[in-house]
Amino acid sequence: MATSLVVLLGVVMTMLDTMIVNVAINTLARDFGTTLATMQWAVTAYLLSMTVPVTGWAVGRFGSRNVWLASLVLFVAGSALSAAAWSVWSLVAFRAVQGLGGGLLLPVGQTMLAQAAGKDRMGRVMALISVPAMLVPVLGPPLGGVIVGGLGWRWLFLINVPVCAVALLAALLLLPREPAAGARQPLDVAGLAMLSPGLAALVYGLSEVGNGASPLHPALWTGAAMVAAFTVRALRVPGALVDLRLFGDRTFAAAVAALVCYSAAMFGFTVLVPLYSQLAEGGTALDAGLLLAPMGIGAAITMPVAGKLTDTRGPRGVGAAGVVVAVAGLVAFVAFGGPAPIFVLGLGHGLVSTSVMAAAFKTLERAAIPAATTLSTIAVRLAAPFGVALPAVVLQLLTRAGADRPFAYAFGCAIALAAVSLVPIALIGSKTWRGSSSAPA
Structure with a gap:
């Protein structure tokens, strides 16, 4: 506590x-x-x-x-x-x-x-x-x-x-206070020199694409190349800055994949709602914030329940149910608008975020958790600008083309990303859930 x-x-x-x-x-x-x-x-x-x-x-x-x-x-x-x-x-x-x-x-x-x-x-x-x-x-x-x-x-x-x-x-x-550490791992300076600027370039490139830049933005592809180079090196060199061998744990790998898809969907949605409120409905920033408020209320209701169910029955059923409810709320918002569908989305969100985050760490040994949090955090931080950029590009292209209801298609990107997260959630197997980590500590 x-x-x-x-x-x-x-x-x-x-x-x-x-x-x-x-x-x-x-x-x-x-x-x-x-x-x-x-x-x-x-x-x-x-x-x-x-x-x-x-x-x-x-x-x-x-x-x-x-x-x-x-x-x-x-x-x-x-x-x-x-x-x-x-x-x-x-x-x-x-x-x-x-x-x-x-x-x-x-x-x-x-x-x-x-x-x-x-x-x-x-x-x-x-x-x-x-x-x-x-x-x-x-x-x-x-x-x-x-x-x-x-x-x-x-x-x-x-x-x-x-x-x-x-x-x-x-x-x-x-x-x-913690006991003194044993053997101390030296900092992987070469890995840091590749991964840190690579991630920064990727995030910046995706943000620029979301702001209207070309998908061929040099920062985007430079960042992707540096992250790819780090990945190849990390799989060959012991003591890499980020231990990619953790993806050998099936539950951790599936949970991170689900977090990426679902987080991208939610980041895209929370950026689209203020734009929709102000551009399509003539509202203010305060109106947009109030429109999103029911999401927090709904999640606050289901999060404690999700935590208990995840600990007693495992994350797969809780997470899958949450995605279904969240997608239903997203579809209802596109069809009808208003705060009620966002409340439903919040109910689902509370189930998904709690269960999938717990799944990412449940099967890992204690010593592997710091590296696992680094990996999952990197994944979510890359998912955020991607989740914003994808619907933003769709919205810009359709608006320029004079399409009817361009926001509906942009919200459709968030719906699709959330639905795709069902696939990795389904791969969180009960045997892996009850077993110990197959990844190195």
């Missing part, structure tokens, strides 16, 4: 910070006297710096408690510096520092929770870590609008300081 409280305190603000800043881009561009395209780098720098894949190595080298504390310090320092920014590029640089800390907090938090929970309580613990993901789309846009309108943009960052101070104090008091 103490570990859960510490993790939630640290993770909520880092996830919320992504969305509350988005609503202030126009204000920031005006105050700094620059263009929206230039100001967008304040968002991009944060997202790109979150892709540094050193969690597994850092936890093994320094321990999860120490990495957690260092990550919080980086995040709060980046927040304070961002609030004091005097130019566009100083803000971009400080947001990169903030993103580096924030990018470490979620996988380290997952590692601590998964190791503390053990295999018998994995579902209930993953239900807790899913709470911030529900709060973000509900609270992000309204909170950002209130802060910018009432206090000014600098408070978008200053608000993190007291929350992180409490999180630091809680971590110092509540997290147990």
Whole structure:
């Protein structure tokens, strides 16, 4: 329970910070006297710096408690510096520092929770870590609008300081000190030099495609080539930065594949809803945030149930049922609109996110969990811009062609991606679920 409280305190603000800043881009561009395209780098720098894949190595080298504390310090320092920014590029640089800390907090938090929970309580613990993901789309846009309108943009960052101070104090008091590590794995510098910029280029390229750039964007293909080169090397060299042999565990591999498909669908949907609300229905950012609110309410109802069912009966049935309910909600929203279908989507989402995240760690040995959180985090962070880019490209092409109801086809991409996640969920076998990990620890 103490570990859960510490993790939630640290993770909520880092996830919320992504969305509350988005609503202030126009204000920031005006105050700094620059263009929206230039100001967008304040968002991009944060997202790109979150892709540094050193969690597994850092936890093994320094321990999860120490990495957690260092990550919080980086995040709060980046927040304070961002609030004091005097130019566009100083803000971009400080947001990169903030993103580096924030990018470490979620996988380290997952590692601590998964190791503390053990295999018998994995579902209930993953239900807790899913709470911030529900709060973000509900609270992000309204909170950002209130802060910018009432206090000014600098408070978008200053608000993190007291929350992180409490999180630091809680971590110092509540997290147990870890025994000294045994043999310490050296940092795979060559792997880091390939994977980190490769992931950053991939995320940037996908984001640019979602903003209207060509699918042949050089950053996209450069990133793909660097990640492919890292993959080939990691399968041949012992002690690679990310242990790809974990995909030898069938449950972990299937769960990560399901997370990729389903996360892409949900990220695409949560980006499309504000666009639809404002462009098709003439609403405001606050209207869009309120339209997404029932999703969080629905998920809050089913997450505790999903955690218990996952621990007692396994994740496959819970996850599959959740996808069916979520797809039904998506289809109903496209057909009828309104908040009721989004509430239904939330009911399904609470079942899927909890069960599939638990499945990813359930069969792994304790020592393999830091590397597993790194892999799953990388996968979801790549799924996010892909899930946004795909419907965005479809929407742009159909809008230019003058098609009727282009948003319906864009939402159809999210529906298809969510439905595809049923395939890997079905591959989470009961024998693998009850057995031990086939992957190296």
